[in-house]
Amino acid sequence: MNRGDLLRLGGLLLLVVLAGCGSEADTVVDAGAGQGGGKPAYGDTYVEALQGNISGLIPNVLSDGPSFEVASLLYNGLVKYDKDLILKPELAESWQYSRDCLDLTFKLRRDVRWHDGQPFTAADVVFTYETMISPRTPTAYGSDFKSVDSVQAVDPYTVHVRYKHPTAKALQSWGIWMLPKHLLEEAAREGKLREAPQNRTNPVGTGPYLFKEWKSGEKVVLVANPNYFEGRPYISRVVYRIIPSSATTFLELKAKGVDGAKLTALQFKRQTEYPAFRKAYTKYQYAANVYVYLGLNLRDPRFADRRVRQAFAYAINKREIIEGVRLGLAREATGPYKPGTWQYNANVHQYPFDPAKARALLASAGWTATDSDGFLVKNGQRFKFDLLLAQGSDEGRKVSEIIQSSFKDLGVQVEIRVIEWAALLKDFIKKRNFEAVILAWGITPDPDQYDIWHSSKTSPDELNRIGYANAEVDDLLEKGRGTCVEAERKKYYDRLQEVLAEDQPIVFLYFRDGLPVVSSRVRGIVPAPIGINYNFNEWFVPLNLHRYTAG
Amino acid sequence: MFGYALRRLILAIPLLIGITFISFLVIHLAPGEPVETTVGESSTQSDAKLRERLREIYGLDKPLHVQYWNWVTRLARLDFGRSFSPDARPVLQKIGERLPITLLLNIVELLIIVTLAIPIGVLSATRQYSTFDKITTVFVFVGFATPDFWLALMLMILFGVQLGWLPISGLRSPTWEYLAFWPQQWDFLAHLVLPILVATFGGLAGFSRYMRQSMLEVVRQDYIQSARAKGLPERVVIGKHALRNALLPIVTVLGLSLPGLIGGSVIVESIFAIPGMGQLMVQAVFERDYPVIMGNLVIVATLTLVANLIADLTYSLVDPRIRVAARRGRR
DSSP states (O other), X not given: OOSOHHHHTXXXXXXOOSXXXXXXXXXXXXXSXXXXXXXXXXXXXXXXXXXXXXXXXXXXXXOOHHHHHHHHHHOOOSEEEOTTSOEEESSEEEEEEOTTSOXXXXXXXXXXXXXXXXXXXXXXXXXXXXXXXXXXXXXSOGGGXXXXXXXXXXXXXXXXXXXXXXXXXXXXXXXXXXXXXXXXXXXXXXXXXXXXXXXXXOOOOSSSEEEEEEETTTEEEEEEOTTOTTOOOSSOEEEEEEOOOHHHHHHHHHTTSOXXXXXXXXXXXXXXXXXXXXXXXXXXXXXXXXXXXXXXXXTSHHHHSHHHHHHHHHHXXXXXXXXXXXXXXXXXXXXXXXXXXXXXXXXXXXXXXXXXXXXXXXXXTTOOEEXXXXXXXXXXXXXXXXXEEETTOHHHHHHHHHHHXXXXXXXXXXXXXXXOHHHIIIIIITTTOXXXXXEEEEOOSSOOOHHHHOTTOOSTTSSOTTOOOXXXXXXXXXXXXXXXXXXXXXXXXXXXXXXXHHHOSEEEEEEEEEOEEEEXXXXXXXXXXXXXXXXXXXXXXXXXXXXXXXX | OHHHHHHHHHHHHHHHHHHHHXXXXXXXXXXXXXXXXXXXXXXXXXXXXXXXXXXXXHTTTSOHHHHHHHHHHHHHTTOXXXXXXXXXXXXXXXXXXXXXXXXXXXXXXXXXXXXXXHXXXXXXXXXXXXXXXXXXXXXXXXXXHSOHHHXXXXXXXXXXXXXXXXXXXXXXXXXXXXXXHHHHHHHHHHHHHHHHHHHHHHHHHHHHHHHHHHHXXXXXXXXXXXXXXXXXXXXXXXXXXXXXXXXXXHHHHHXXXXXXXXXXXXXXXXXTTOOSHHHHHHHHHHTTOHHHHHHHHHHHHHHHHHHHHHHHHHHHHHOHHHHHHHHHHHO
């Protein structure tokens, strides 16, 4: 009820640590409602709906979406992804790599102050690093810094990082939220960051907004930081209202109780197409960082045969699924990377809907005979398997039903089993006790997916759940993460996508679209591949359109 | 009377221990563990070491009976422990900040139900098969059959979106801080109208049925006949002789609904975005936040036992026959 649909679908979130980099890209503005111009003005309140309660205010020790959304306005990292998903300096002024990719030097901005007025310096960077790698810190992001050899403050505004070996994601890892040494040193030393008051009542960051209030389960209130280093944000107050039910959020939108929210596909397509709504809100659409797939357990000899997996890819009508399940609000996936990003390779083998080809491939794999019910038989065994999915996901259920019916035409019998998420994960996925499963993967802006595809990552807690092993893929993954030169990486990942498309270790289905709406009185929103939230501090409401005079 | 109460209280202790033990067991048997939700389910960044470390912090690495023993001994000192969720706050504090709103909603709801249900029940019993009775019967069946969430959405659409008279969800407007004192109170009250209306609707239906049933049985009794025979006005016969007796079963039902007061309705709270106990509990279950779940369970179990006791005691207060029987039984 409270958790996002993403997790319900069984999505495994590769969490995106970078501040402000939500999960959005390739944005399209809804053509109907104009953005409007107007003169920037300070003031007004922006009310955003959050689906779940936040769990704290020091994001470095948290892992839920709502907390990250709030934290992205409170904290900064040394670098961040810009609107085109390219890393840009944020708290750093610039950085420099040595030629061997082993030394990374950051020059810090000199005009940055913590919310309490203390200057932000290299000591804070070193402190944040030490906190992240401390075994006493309950954080999920410590391993980002595993290959760091040493971090040194050369002077108050220069940080030097030495790596043990070239690490592709080195730069990205410094998008981690910087924490104030002068306030958190003791809590961090005792491993009590979660218990620290900054996690509950008075977080101190460097971001564009200051913390005002958190009423658990009700709302979080932020106010503009007048001393923000990129200038005071226009909108002077942000209220996050916690509304668990998406139906309620939608009604609040209609009654103008909230200014911004995310819609479901049905709401976006069918329930917001009337003039009053289009006048009051601007709708946005972009490919989110989540794709849905049909996972096959490759330990099963039937699925170990590549021809069977290719047959499945041909037998599934992805367009029909996108139309039927997402009302067209999704993009076909050809591999694990999102169309429109630098790592995406469009020239891979495609699987258009082709039942005849699918049947031929199955026949070449030995599935030729049929039994009296019309199902394929080999060695006296009918081709029949259980398809698992997580309870509570309407999307997952529809996808699996479409697959079930198209596989039936193929002569393959599919039994759908719906299982509670925690049980699905523990008793089936982790124990590798499944035949097929509908799940979703969340992806990061960085293309490194070593943990998902490498043949060494197959133990119960690890993520190569299907048991995929391909020597070439292993090699490409290792090379791709072992250099800091992007052009070189692109080469490896292009080839990786070709191999994955040929192999179909899982059947890639579609990337979901993110569907936010924002009140049309808010201006300055420039949709970009990363989504819309990246320049929140530049959003404004023209003076004559202010709704909330207070603040 | 006092001895009876004492005996019941002492008997409640093993019962309470039994309840907590079974709940503890069942909760830990459910798949998934709190470590998962903090580590972020499966982010590639999380490593086995962190899981181990969290298990150690939470004491989840110990055998189940040791975990239970630790929990009980802490509980004996009234220490409910800290939440496993990343805010790591004391359980009592978490419950404490959610309890007032749930209590307020439920008490108001119960008061409205009782004040409406009793007269409705009495009237439809004394005028059995009248138009009023038929109308209330229909109302009751509609009330039983209407899902809370559906009614809530319909009312939100009508009063919130179409008419714009009432706020749709939450407890306060975004600009609440900037309102003067009285407008603040008004704003708060306006937010409570719909949730209370929805919560009352279903409860009212059930309660008025109980009342009607109980009244119907009483008015058939001989002593009502004799009260009428000796010429008492109908008002006194019904209002005094019958009503008092008809209220007896209602007292039990009321007593049993006491623990529900702090439970909170998950559906009403979720749909109206009210940060109460229901939402806290659901979230705790999703996150496998054992301390919060158990803390909540202990409080609800204790209240149930106490409410049962109070119901029995009031029973003997309002019904002289039970007192007499109890005294005889002791002899």
